[in-house]
Amino acid sequence: xxxxxxxxxxxxxxxxxxxxxxxxxxxxxxxxxxxxxxxxxxxxxxxxxxxxxxxxxxxxxxxxxxxxxxxxxxxxxxxxxxxxxxxxxxxxxxxxxxxxxxxxxxxxxxxxx
Amino acid sequence: xxxxxxxxxxxxxxxxxxxxxxxxxxxxxxxxxxxxxxxxxxxxxxxxxxxxxxxxxxxxxxxxxxxxxxxxxxxxxxxxxxxxxxxxxxxxxxxxxxxxxxxxxxxxxxxxxx
Numbered sequence: 001x002x003x004x005x006x007x008x009x010x011x012x013x014x015x016x017x018x019x020x021x022x023x024x025x026x027x028x029x030x031x032x033x034x035x036x037x038x039x040x041x042x043x044x045x046x047x048x049x050x051x052x053x054x055x056x057x058x059x060x061x062x063x064x065x066x067x068x069x070x071x072x073x074x075x076x077x078x079x080x081x082x083x084x085x086x087x088x089x090x091x092x093x094x095x096x097x098x099x100x101x102x103x104x105x106x107x108x109x110x111x112x113x
Numbered sequence: 114x115x116x117x118x119x120x121x122x123x124x125x126x127x128x129x130x131x132x133x134x135x136x137x138x139x140x141x142x143x144x145x146x147x148x149x150x151x152x153x154x155x156x157x158x159x160x161x162x163x164x165x166x167x168x169x170x171x172x173x174x175x176x177x178x179x180x181x182x183x184x185x186x187x188x189x190x191x192x193x194x195x196x197x198x199x200x201x202x203x204x205x206x207x208x209x210x211x212x213x214x215x216x217x218x219x220x221x222x223x224x225x226x227x
Binding site for chain 2: 004006034036041042043044045046049089095096097098099100101102103104105106
């Protein structure tokens, strides 16, 4: 039962353009969402998060949008840079569960010159 | 302030042997989480520990797997009588509190069972 889904295993974008990574979830108990970035042979690195009481959170080039009614969130990276090439994981948690996270399967982003 | 330290980075075990994976959380962090990533999959929660206590082990296989986080020393994930299906990357994460902050991940231990 995949409660957090990332339906695009890969995405290729040109440098300078916008990257949009999507994530859907099924569990309505999730109330906090996170995006992690992962390079090969390294652990995930926290990127940005959003609480379910908000619909947008922005941090520099990264913006996360949350549509609760659609149970959908997206990560926008603009402008995309070659160093952004990595696997991006969407994750969700329930308040009271600490950092017990449910992860999606990831999207491999490749930013081309 | 060193990050979350996991060792070894790579571990090879023959079927039937025991694997011990160690995780030293960031300084001041008393909450530790273990995750497993199978090939081509996302990370799956295994267990959540606080010093000397298992808080949530709902993701741990019922047999052969155990975890501890003693008062002194690193957290240990132990896999007894390993099988090929245990081959995966095992990640540890830590946080200072139960809520209000994100968890920081270590670089992982890649376990290969031959």
